[in-house]
Amino acid sequence: MRRWSLKGRSFAAALLVLVVFLPLTALTLEKAYTNSLTQSMQDQLRIQNLGLISEFEVINGVIQMPETLFNNSLNIPDSGTYALISMHMLPLWQSESTLHWQKIPELQRPDVGDELFLSKQFNGRTFFQFSYTAEFEDRSLMFPVTFHILMEGRLFDSELSTFRYTLWQWLAFVALVLIALLAFSLNAALKPIGGLVKQISEVESGKQRRAEGNFPPELEHLKASLNHLLDSEQQQRSRYHHSLGDLAHNLKTPLAVLKGNPELPASAREPLEQIESIIARQLKRAVAGIGSGWQQAEPLAPLLTKLISAMTKVHADKQLAIQLHDPDNLALPGDQTDLMELFGNLLDNACKAAHKQVQVSLHCNQQLCIDIEDDGPGIPTDKRQDLLNRGTRLDSYASGQGIGMAVVSDLVAAYNGTLLIRDSELGGARISLRFPLPA
Numbered sequence: 001m002r003r004w005s006l007k008g009r010s011f012a013a014a015l016l017v018l019v020v021f022l023p024l025t026a027l028t029l030e031k032a033y034t035n036s037l038t039q040s041m042q043d044q045l046r047i048q049n050l051g052l053i054s055e056f057e058v059i060n061g062v063i064q065m066p067e068t069l070f071n072n073s074l075n076i077p078d079s080g081t082y083a084l085i086s087m088h089m090l091p092l093w094q095s096e097s098t099l100h101w102q103k104i105p106e107l108q109r110p111d112v113g114d115e116l117f118l119s120k121q122f123n124g125r126t127f128f129q130f131s132y133t134a135e136f137e138d139r140s141l142m143f144p145v146t147f148h149i150l151m152e153g154r155l156f157d158s159e160l161s162t163f164r165y166t167l168w169q170w171l172a173f174v175a176l177v178l179i180a181l182l183a184f185s186l187n188a189a190l191k192p193i194g195g196l197v198k199q200i201s202e203v204e205s206g207k208q209r210r211a212e213g214n215f216p217p218e219l220e221h222l223k224a225s226l227n228h229l230l231d232s233e234q235q236q237r238s239r240y241h242h243s244l245g246d247l248a249h250n251l252k253t254p255l256a257v258l259k260g261n262p263e264l265p266a267s268a269r270e271p272l273e274q275i276e277s278i279i280a281r282q283l284k285r286a287v288a289g290i291g292s293g294w295q296q297a298e299p300l301a302p303l304l305t306k307l308i309s310a311m312t313k314v315h316a317d318k319q320l321a322i323q324l325h326d327p328d329n330l331a332l333p334g335d336q337t338d339l340m341e342l343f344g345n346l347l348d349n350a351c352k353a354a355h356k357q358v359q360v361s362l363h364c365n366q367q368l369c370i371d372i373e374d375d376g377p378g379i380p381t382d383k384r385q386d387l388l389n390r391g392t393r394l395d396s397y398a399s400g401q402g403i404g405m406a407v408v409s410d411l412v413a414a415y416n417g418t419l420l421i422r423d424s425e426l427g428g429a430r431i432s433l434r435f436p437l438p439a
Contacts, residue, residue, distance in 0.1 A: 007190050014182050022171050033163050041156060042117045045130035045149045049115075052083050052147050058138045065093055073097065080155055084148040092145070109133060109146045119153065126153030192216050196223060203230065251279050297331035298339055300370070304360055307340070307347050311358075315351045322351070326362040332435060334415055342411045343372075346431055349405070350374040357426055368435040376428035384421040 004012070048071055057064040063085070073081040074095040083095040084107065091104055098104070107129060110116040116131040133146045192215050199211040203226075210227045214220075255276050258264060264272075301324065308322045332339065350358045353376030361371045379387065387405055412419045417435040424430035 006193065007186055010186050010190070011182065014186070015179070018175060018178060018182070022175055026167055026171055029167060030160075030164060033167075034160060037156065037159060037163075041128055041151070042130065045117070045128060045151060046115070046132075048081070048083075049130050049132050049147050049149045052085075052149065053132070053134060056085065056136075056145070056147070058136050058145075061138055063092055069095065080152040082150040084150070086146050086148065087143060107131060107146075107148050107150075112144050122150075126157075127151065128153060128156065192219055200226065209234075255279075297333045298336055299329065299331045300339075300362055301326045301329060303336065303339055304343060304347075307344055308360070310344075311347050311351050314348075318351070318354070319356070320351055320354055320358055321356060322347075322358045322360070324360045324362075328362070328364060330362045330364065330368060332368060332415075338411055338414070342408055343370075345405070345408045346372045350376075350429075350431070353377065353428055359424075359426060364437065366437070368437055370433040370435075371430055372433075373424035373426050373430040374428040375424070375426040378423060378427070379421055379429045387421065 051071055052069075052074075055066055055069060065085075068075055069083075071081070071083075073079040074083050074097050077097055077099040079097045082097045082101075084091060084098070084104065085093040086107070086109065089106070089109060094101075094104065105122045108116055108118070108131065110131055110133050112133045112135050114133060116129070118129055120127055120129055127150045130149045131146055133144050135142050135144050195213065196211065196215060196219055199208070199213065202208045203211060210230055211223045215223055255272060259269065259272055304324055304326075308324060312320065312322060347358070347360070350372050351374075354374035355376060357375045359371075359373045361369075361373075363369050409419060412433060415435060417433055420432040420434070422430045422432060
């Protein structure tokens with residue numbers, strides 16, 4: 001299962017809130033605008049109804065209405081606004097805008113002094129109806145007259161559609177602005193965490209020893225704890241080195257006394273030398289790679305150049321051509337003493353086996369790769385696995401290749417590396433070292 005980053009989780013959570021909030025906001029605003037538009041429509045129809053009432057007259061039992069009404073939309077056929085006057089559900093008059101109507105709809109009539117506002121379907125179309133019933137006197141008689149104003153809903157729908165389009169257009173713009181602000185604010189808020197992670201990576205790769213810089217209070221405690229851990233690890237490593245050095249000194253002194261004793265039998269000298277060699281090797285194995293995950297990255301080119309210079313002098317009688325290829329200026333986090341012994345052993349063995357040429361190549365291919373090749377007789381295939389087994393030494397190799405390979409194998413393992421023996425294109429052996437790249 002893929003693990004989301006803290007920034008990704010925060011952005012997704014905020015985006016989810018935004019996705020839920022904006023539609024709810026749109027629905028709320030649309031509902032409020034619909035109510036406001038409906039109320040505005042009712043007020044508009046009420047005013048038109050009052051204008052219709054003001055133009056209505058009854059003289060000697062005859063209804064009097066002007067030929068041209070003040071509300072011009074009532075004078076135009078199919079204008080979308082229509083007027084009807086009825087009494088006791090019987091039609092008395094209708095505006096010119098209803099000229100093309102084939103049938104007059106039956107409309108609800110409110111009581112005298114009351115008004116009615118509703119929406120209804122007629123001829124497949126939606127209308128808003130506003131009706132008011134008033135009493136008139138003629139010849140000492142009182143009779144109720146209902147005034148109806150109808151307006152097509154398409155006018156209402158058109159305004160609502162325009163508002164809805166404008167609303168979503170602006171909300172989309174606001175959403176884009178909010179997403180940009182959200183990304184910026186998240187980046188600004190999480191930048192200190194990214195800085196601390198980068199510093200931890202720098203410490204882990206050995207480019208610096210402690211986490212430095214100013215951080216928000218929430219991260220200062222974490223930085224202090226990390227630095228305390230690093231300091232404690234360094235101190236513990238130093239104490240470990242010193243303790244092992246003291247142990248080596250305490251063991252070597254009695255051994256030196258024994259070896260210098262003239263009365264020591266000759267048969268005991270060889271076991272004593274083996275014991276001394278075993279002690280040296282085991283002490284080296286114990287300290288090799290300790291704390292290497294937090295060590296300074298050691299540039300390999302200067303170290304190998306120094307070793308090549310030394311090997312050229314040691315093997316000056318062979319006049320070897322020792323070449324170094326390091327196009328990427330690679331570095332390996334580790335103790336300089338460990339690396340000197342590791343590559344020193346390998347170069348010394350290669351120089352002993354070589355006829356005229358030794359080549360050292362460094363490159364990266366998902367791992368840190370170091371190849372040491374020579375043009376000597378090579379290492380027999382059936383002897384290679386024996387050479388890599390713990391404690392096995394290939395001292396029987398004529399040119400001396402294999403001396404110190406047990407120490408080399410231990411050092412490579414201590415730094416989580418692998419060691420392979422292959423044939424070289426130069427004709428001899430190729431020792432290939434592979435180390436994981438720093439995080």
